[in-house]
Amino acid sequence: xxxxxxxxxxxxxxxxxxxxxxxxxxxxxxxxxxxxxxxxxxxxxxxxxxxxxxxxxxxxxxxxxxxxxxxxxxxxxxxxxxxxxxxxxxxxxxxxxxxxxxxxxxxxxxxxxxxxxxxxxxxxxxxxxxxxxxxxxxxxxxxxxxxxxxxxxxxxxx
Amino acid sequence: xxxxxxxxxxxxxxxxxxxxxxxxxxxxxxxxxxxxxxxxxxxxxxxxxxxxxxxxxxxxxxxxxxxxxxxxxxxxxxxxxxxxxxxxxxxxxxxxxxxxx
Numbered sequence: 001x002x003x004x005x006x007x008x009x010x011x012x013x014x015x016x017x018x019x020x021x022x023x024x025x026x027x028x029x030x031x032x033x034x035x036x037x038x039x040x041x042x043x044x045x046x047x048x049x050x051x052x053x054x055x056x057x058x059x060x061x062x063x064x065x066x067x068x069x070x071x072x073x074x075x076x077x078x079x080x081x082x083x084x085x086x087x088x089x090x091x092x093x094x095x096x097x098x099x100x101x102x103x104x105x106x107x108x109x110x111x112x113x114x115x116x117x118x119x120x121x122x123x124x125x126x127x128x129x130x131x132x133x134x135x136x137x138x139x140x141x142x143x144x145x146x147x148x149x150x151x152x153x154x155x156x157x158x
Numbered sequence: 159x160x161x162x163x164x165x166x167x168x169x170x171x172x173x174x175x176x177x178x179x180x181x182x183x184x185x186x187x188x189x190x191x192x193x194x195x196x197x198x199x200x201x202x203x204x205x206x207x208x209x210x211x212x213x214x215x216x217x218x219x220x221x222x223x224x225x226x227x228x229x230x231x232x233x234x235x236x237x238x239x240x241x242x243x244x245x246x247x248x249x250x251x252x253x254x255x256x257x258x259x
Contacts, residue, residue, distance in 0.1 A: 056179055057178075057179050057182045057183065060209075061182075061209040061210040061213060062208055062210045063210055094182065094186060094209055095208075112175065112218075113175070113218060115174070115177060116176075116216055116217075116218055117216065119177060119178060119216075120216030126210060127210065127211070
């Protein structure tokens with residue numbers, strides 16, 4: 001699976017201001033609403049479901065990266081977006097690092113394989129130090145998109 | 159070091175595979191041991207104490223993985239991790255939630 005298969009370009013955010021988990025997740029989901037990926041009336045339910053998932057164990061996977069996610073019955077195909085927090089968010093990650101890079105994913109209830117492939121793609125690409133660093137330093141959503149395209153073309157990870 | 163690793167084969171049983179939550183539990187458990195612990199899927203070999211690295215395995219249901227540990231408490235580490243996978247990553251938190259349903 002490639003980034004272009006599931007990342008919503010219009011919902012990429014590079015200037016997350018909030019520093020708490022709750023506020024950051026609300027901000028990212030609200031951008032997905034503005035981008036037309038989520039219906040307005042689903043907003044609260046999706047935020048709540050993502051936070052509930054976080055209670056089971058942080059989705060901070062290390063290296064300053066988190067993958068908050070949920071399943072949702074109205075979703076037919078997995079999608080997500082990227083958000084960057086220049087100041088960092090306390091995400092209770094196992095390695096204790098603040099999170100600067102968030103990949104938020106929403107998937108249909110019955111497609112665990114797609115979710116796993118998306119996580120596999122994200123983590124494989126982020127293993128590359130250069131890609132990870134460049135992403136965190138991105139100033140505009142277009143910078144992020146260009147990096148994702150380069151990663152899809154195998155210009156970073158093996 | 160220098161000794162052969164303590165090694166076991168693991169089978170991922172859950173329909174959702176080794177996704178974020180089990181990977182977090184696996185890394186959290188591995189971190190309790192001094193031993194160097196690696197998980198191997200064919201040619202990919204990763205540090206079992208890193209959630210990010212575990213997710214790169216993309217291990218779905220039915221995947222066989224090789225667990226290798228080296229160090230003073232390698233045997234105990236392997237034992238704990240094998241048990242975690244055998245009970246399909248059910249930890250206390252999950253069990254309590256199941257009961258609450």
